[in-house]
Amino acid sequence: MKVILDVSVLGLGYYYEKSRTGVFRVVEQLAGGLADSNELDLTFSANQQLPAAIRYIRETLNDEETPFAHRNDQIMLGNVKNIIMKNFPHNSFPQKAFRKIISKIQPADFQLAKSLINGSNIFHSPYFPIPRPLSVYPGIKKIVTVHDLIPVKHPHFFSFQTDHVIKKVVESISPDDFAFCVSESTKADLCELSDITEDRIFVNHLAASPDIFYQEKQPSRIRKALQKYHIPEENPYFLSICTLEPRKNVDSVIRSFVNLVEQEKIKDLNLVLVGTKGWDFDKIFEEIDGAKSVKNRIIVTGYADDEDLASIYSGAMAFVYVSICEGFGLPPLEAMQCGVPVIASNTTSLPEVVGDAGILVTPTDQDAISHAMYQIYHNAQYRISLSQKSLERARLFTWQKFIDKTVETYQIIS
Structure with a gap:
């Protein structure tokens, strides 16, 4: 089974370390766990922050093998940028200045390679909206993870920008798509606020990373x-x-x-x-x-x-x-x-x-x-x-359970 997983969140977190909480931890575990699965032929994508996502996958997750489903010219541009960035200390002023210059010439959205889309069974976006260009590929099943709908239900708690992003996630889900929700509570909200039916929504509880969160006894x-x-x-x-x-x-x-x-x-x-x-x-x-x-x-x-x-x-x-x-x-x-x-x-x-x-x-x-x-x-x-x-x-919540449920759901919908 061929799966494309969007890891844009990892690109966003590569240079902004204080954002490495919540959703970032989820996508990091998902990328590593699915890459280790023997049941999947996995490809990554990053419609946003492609160069940084490549660098995070290759350097931090030590994954040199899983390919990215983008056009060769865009991957080459990302690799060149990463080679240059390695010459500067992480998040130093020269590095930030170079990133700003590059942002003026690189595309805002990185396009997927059509040949890889055609050969894939599933596209999974674990945070961002499902990319619109995928709507012309009826053969690929699309699933998005909805972490919460609080900005839509309680907009007074959020700035307009955050509200706008979450609304776009909901708007990107068509009745033919599928969704993961991280709780029964969020599933109920999604049923209320979208056109997707309950049978196309799968609840998959998260976990806490054991290498970060453990009982310190010293x-x-x-x-x-x-x-x-x-x-x-x-x-x-x-x-x-x-x-x-x-x-x-x-x-x-x-x-x-x-x-x-x-x-x-x-x-x-x-x-x-x-x-x-x-x-x-x-x-x-x-x-x-x-x-x-x-x-x-x-x-x-x-x-x-x-x-x-x-x-x-x-x-x-x-x-x-x-x-x-x-x-x-x-x-x-x-x-x-x-x-x-x-x-x-x-x-x-x-x-x-x-x-x-x-x-x-x-x-x-x-x-x-x-x-x-x-x-x-x-x-x-x-x-x-x-x-x-x-x-x-x-102990009831583990990342292995989370990964197993993800793969099981892929098999159900493919």
Whole structure:
């Protein structure tokens, strides 16, 4: 079975390392897993960022064999660009300047080679819209992964640009196409908002990468990571890892934390917020500034490197993720895989991920969030029980299951 997989996301992430979260991790695992499958004849494509995608596949994933389904002249241009780029330090000013110059002359969209399209059974786009030129090839089955439809259902949480991209994904799906959804919740949204029928939608749960997210048991490594991000070692902390934006409901986490420590007069507890600033993040920092009595106990680290995440998770007393809406919810799964008790929202996809292994709360109920924090802070045996449940729950989600379900679905639709 011949499959073309779009890996444009890997090209976008090659030069922008802070974007290597969420969807990037999914596509990286998908590319590596499908390339190792004996049941597929795999070809990559990258309608966007072709040179960077080639470089990421060849250098980072160490895949020199899987071909790209593009015209030879475009692949040659990409290879020449990559050879020149190797002469500059990664993301240095000269490299960025050269990339800007090249962007003026290279095509915005890289065309697929017609001969390779004609011979393929399936085209899979794991994030971007299905390319329009594929509509003239009735012999190839097209499937797109829908990670969430939150920008369409809740546009007030997003900028226009993000909303526009997700809308294009939905618009690119014809009734004859197929879709992966990463949760039953997202599948229900897609059935509501598109013309595709339920029987053409396949749910495939994600996983957390075991080489990044694991229970760190060496105190020295945890201590080193905490020092790196200026997290006080002497005090326990509740942790939240997410993009700092309204949808993630971080301001409610802050208020719940403040209520807890003030009402219970807790002197030794901190709140650690890890993540980059997202759209409309000002409200979160206003909330921190307003928490005058405990402001110095709310630590905002910014982006954290992959190599430090297991230690930051493992060092936490609990992980708090009370997002208003999610398509899947990787951070709670990452936390569970590190053996950390989880407090999460009881909405959208999060109950599918957390199950009965954590404490589920209404995200707008700050008293419930504070009470969940109180239970974990005051009851060591309860923490141990939740930690064990987290590890057991996380074992249900693996990348091998994800890859196997992907290949199985290809076989069903081809």
